[in-house]
Amino acid sequence: MRTATSILVIAFCFIASAQKSLVYATNDGAIRGYDPVAYFKQEEPVKGTESFTYEWQGAEWRFSSQENLEAFKAEPEQYAPQFGGYCAYAIGNGYTYKSDPKAWKIVDGKLYLNYSKGIQKKWEANQAEFIKKAEKNWPRVVKE
Numbered sequence: 018m019r020t021a022t023s024i025l026v027i028a029f030c031f032i033a034s035a036q037k038s039l040v041y042a043t044n045d046g047a048i049r050g051y052d053p054v055a056y057f058k059q060e061e062p063v064k065g066t067e068s069f070t071y072e073w074q075g076a077e078w079r080f081s082s083q084e085n086l087e088a089f090k091a092e093p094e095q096y097a098p099q100f101g102g103y104c105a106y107a108i109g110n111g112y113t114y115k116s117d118p119k120a121w122k123i124v125d126g127k128l129y130l131n132y133s134k135g136i137q138k139k140w141e142a143n144q145a146e147f148i149k150k151a152e153k154n155w156p157r158v159v160k161e
Contacts, residue, residue: 124144
């Protein structure tokens with residue numbers, strides 16, 4: 018019979034060996050099913066459809082048109098949100114957290130998402146510093 022301590026050790030080892038997904042995704046896919054190209058071309062969040070999907074970095078990406086799907090396939094790094102779509106504020110603070118597709122901003126040609134519009138305001142107050150910290154933190158936090 019296992020003791021409570023040995024069960025905790027086994028659970029800890031399992032959790033410690035797991036790596037976070039490179040892309041924050043829900044049952045609707047990356048960006049909760051929103052079209053990443055639309056942020057750039059239509060300058061607003063647009064829900065993608067199951068008719069236009071693409072598998073990239075272990076997640077399903079949805080698009081609102083064939084044209085946007087093709088643009089993403091040609092240059093996914095150009096359109097995919099930074100830090101795998103996790104909250105940019107959270108990454109800047111050293112951890113991953115979910116994001117809201119409607120709390121977004123394009124900075125220097127890159128898409129950033131945040132947990133909420135309230136968190137986005139905090140992030141925007143010191144945006145350059147948060148981006149710098151997040152770029153430094155990203156390789157570590159995605160492995161935790």
